Amino acid sequence: MESSLPPADEPPHFMVFPLEVRQQIYAELLCSFGEPKKDPETAEEDANMRRIDQVGSLAQTAILRTNRQIYEEAKEVMLKQNRFVRIFTYDIKALTLPGPIIVYTTDPDNDPIVEQFRWAVMSYTIMDNGDGGTQLQQSTTNFIILAKDLGAFLRALVGPENNYPTLPTGTEHKIVLHDPFRLSVDPSYDTLEVQKRLLQPFRDHFRGFTDVKIEGNVDNELAQTVLAEVSNEDMPDPQMFIRDVVYLMDEGYVYLGNNIFFKASQAWIRVDLKLKRLKAGKLWQRVKEEFGVVFRDRLADLCCTLLGHMAQQNVAEMQIASNMEEADAEMLSQKYSEVRRLGSLALSAGTLYEGHWQPSAAQRGHIMFRAAKAARFAGDIVTAAIFIHGALMDQPNDASFMQEATEIKSRE
Incomplete structure (x- = not known):
């Protein structure tokens, strides 16, 4: 800097x-x-x-x-005018960092530029709490952003862009406010108002966060108010929750039907995060007790449907790729593995949501049908035959299943 x-x-x-x-x-x-x-x-x-705008290169x-x-x-x-914020992340994978990143380092031991920067108005540390729930990348990433971009950063951190279901309960957060220019000694300087503005993004975007500390040059009453707000989380309305999930899935399915895969993926990610965050959140025990097994079984059924849509998109992308003059064998293999993984998760959705749900014959059949198509596109004809046989055992009269069986048979 x-x-x-x-x-x-x-x-x-x-x-x-x-x-x-x-x-x-x-x-x-x-x-x-x-x-x-x-x-x-x-x-x-x-x-x-x-997007990284290293200030020294501008x-x-x-x-x-x-x-x-x-x-x-x-x-x-x-x-003074930029109001820089230092951010330190430990074992946290940040996929999206909106706004200009002024300084960025993934090797702070040899490049301690962020740690040594003395003019930040805030230091914010995010750390995995060791429960294994968060997504891990490198041990440490340090960067500096502008205070005006903190809200966008936090919105992306908690949102579908980064897709951290366990972020509120599986991470530790420490916020330290600084007064590097000793502005608080000026009677005309509204210290409390400045502190409120700096902390407002956390009040806007954090809910249900169980391990947050606020330290440094901060009014104690303000800090306690903010901590109470970011820890608080309202119980969801079960009907509205289900309605929102169904709406997002329907939206994604329309995009999928029109081969708009990017927007379909965005919808799947939003639904996936919504379901997982409820399960991983601090309110899950209350949800179980107050909404009962019927609600949990409905969540499991929606989860199975969602994973099926995601698998269907992978199969559609494989079909397009396999029709190209030079098919990408590695891509086909990766998506084949993903389809099988999604199918396995879909079958175990009842266990995940701690209810009595079991997949229907139609759901089992479609899971194996998609796996059979993926296996065929990946060139694994033997496994494709096994999957389509299982699909027909569940749905013997399904025309699309029989057509796929004929296609696989012709390649044996």
Whole structure:
């Protein structure tokens, strides 16, 4: 973040401008970090990709190397007006980090730039609590973002973009507020209001989080209020919950029927997260007791249907790929394995949701039918024959099953 001081050469003509004008120029150059214009046709796909704007690589930071006086003036504007937030993640896989990432390192032992940065208004640490529920990637990732982007970061962290069902109950969070410029000693500076703004994104996006600490330069009453809010979680309305799940699945199925796989996947992920987060959340025991086994069996049935839709999409993608002149054997093999994995999970949905649900003959048949098609596309004809035989045992008169059996037989 802080480059070596520039040589003390002669002041450029720029210095004839009043300090207020120079500060406005510094702010324009160093407090936006070149937000790119978005193409509306690709914005949705781009939103799911990490974008890293390392501040040192941006052209506008060249002004910091003009001379010593400009360096000091510009650095003060950049540090004070940007309001940087340091984020440390331990054993947490962050797939989507919206907004510009000012500094980023996955090797903090050899590159301690984030840890050594002294001008952040907040440090936020996220750590897996060791229960094995979260998705692991590397041991540590450190980065710096702007305070104005913290809300977007937290929204993505808890949302379907990152798909962490156990995030509220399987991770530890520590928020530390700093006053690096000692602004709180200024009587005209509304310290409490600034603290409220910094903590507001957590109040907006966190619910049911069981292990959160707030420390540092923060009003104790405010900290306790925020902790109570992020820990609180309202019981779902069972009918509305089911309705929302069905709506999202129907939406995804329409996209799947039109081969709009990206949007179908987005719908599946949203449903999957909604179901899993309920099961992994702090309210699950109350849900079990108050809503009963009928509700849990309905969840299991919806889970089976969802996994079936996801498997069907994989099969559809395999069919398209297998018709290409040069089929991607590795991709077909991966999707074949995924179809089998999804089928196995679908059959065990009753156990997952701790109810009495068992798949119907039609559900078992379709699970094996999809596995048979996937096996055929992957070139595993022997296993395909076994799967389609099982499917026909459950649904002997299904025309599509019989057609698939004929197709497999012709390849034996």
